[in-house]
Each structure stands twice: as C-alpha cells, then as structure tokens.
Amino acid sequence: MLNDYSERKMKTHYVHKYQGFTLVEMVVVLVVISAIAIVAYPRITDSYNKKQQTEITQDIQMLYTGANQFRGQRPVFTGVSCNALVTDEYITVSWANCTGVNPVDGNYVVSANSADPNNVDIQVTGLDGPMCNRLARTLSTQAEASACSGGTLTVTFDA
Numbered sequence: 001m002l003n004d005y006s007e008r009k010m011k012t013h014y015v016h017k018y019q020g021f022t023l024v025e026m027v028v029v030l031v032v033i034s035a036i037a038i039v040a041y042p043r044i045t046d047s048y049n050k051k052q053q054t055e056i057t058q059d060i061q062m063l064y065t066g067a068n069q070f071r072g073q074r075p076v077f078t079g080v081s082c083n084a085l086v087t088d089e090y091i092t093v094s095w096a097n098c099t100g101v102n103p104v105d106g107n108y109v110v111s112a113n114s115a116d117p118n119n120v121d122i123q124v125t126g127l128d129g130p131m132c133n134r135l136a137r138t139l140s141t142q143a144e145a146s147a148c149s150g151g152t153l154t155v156t157f158d159a
Helices: 004-017 023-071 080-088 129-139
Strands: 108-110 121-125 145-149 152-158
Touching: 004 145, 023 080, 023 108, 023 129, 023 152, 080 108, 129 145, 129 152
Parallel strands: none
Antiparallel strands: 108 121, 121 152, 145 152
C-alpha cells in the first residue's frame, strides 16, 4: 500500500511523462524540414525544367519531320502550318489545334520562312527567358538558325 504522497508523486510523474513535444523540439524539426526543402527544391525544379525542354525539343523534331512530309514533292514549304500537319495527319498527336499544347502551355507555329520558302520556321511561344535561351543553344546545332525574342523561340530548318 502506498501512502497519499507516493500516489500523488506517481500520478504527477505519469502526467509529465506524456505531455508532448517541447518548443525547442518543434523548432528543431521545422529547421530540419526547411533545410531539406531548401536543398530539394532546386533539384526538383531543375528536373522538371529539363523534362519540359526535352518534350519541346522532341515536339520540334516531330513538327519538322511532319513539315518535310507535308512538303513532299512541293518545291517549297508554302502553305505548311501546325494545324495542317495535325489535320492532314502528318503528325500523330492528340492536339485539336496547336494552341496551348506545348509543355509550358504556349503555342506551336509552323510556317514557311518568309525570306526563303525553302526553309521552314517553327515557333514555340510562352517560354521564360532562361528556358528559351537554353533551347536556342541546344537546337542551334540541328537547325539553320535558332533565336529567342520575348519568350518566343524561332527555329529555322532548311529542307
């Protein structure tokens, strides 16, 4: 048998044992989670941006291939457009049209080059400056020309 003092002491000890986390423990946990987020965020966004760039590059290649098929026996690219490539099934995509379909919700525009209709221009709209410049550098080795202006990438391919 325990006396009243011993019982009270046990109850008090029991209550204090399960009170929860201290403020210091909570702050430490928040600091650790914040540090992980700070380290992980740039890697996640970089990976996402690279994925978008890869998709855009693949779409440009597909549009160029479709434009060449459209041209077929024609002497020039006159009349080519992204919508014509989709409608006439020179490219097989689920796009109803070429508006808002690129990975950054911008448009694709395909047209004969105004200075030389033997060349085709493919434009990608809605890009931010850094991504546009990276894509222009990447595609410059595959195209006759590539340039960025105001978030629009223009890539010129020759026949």
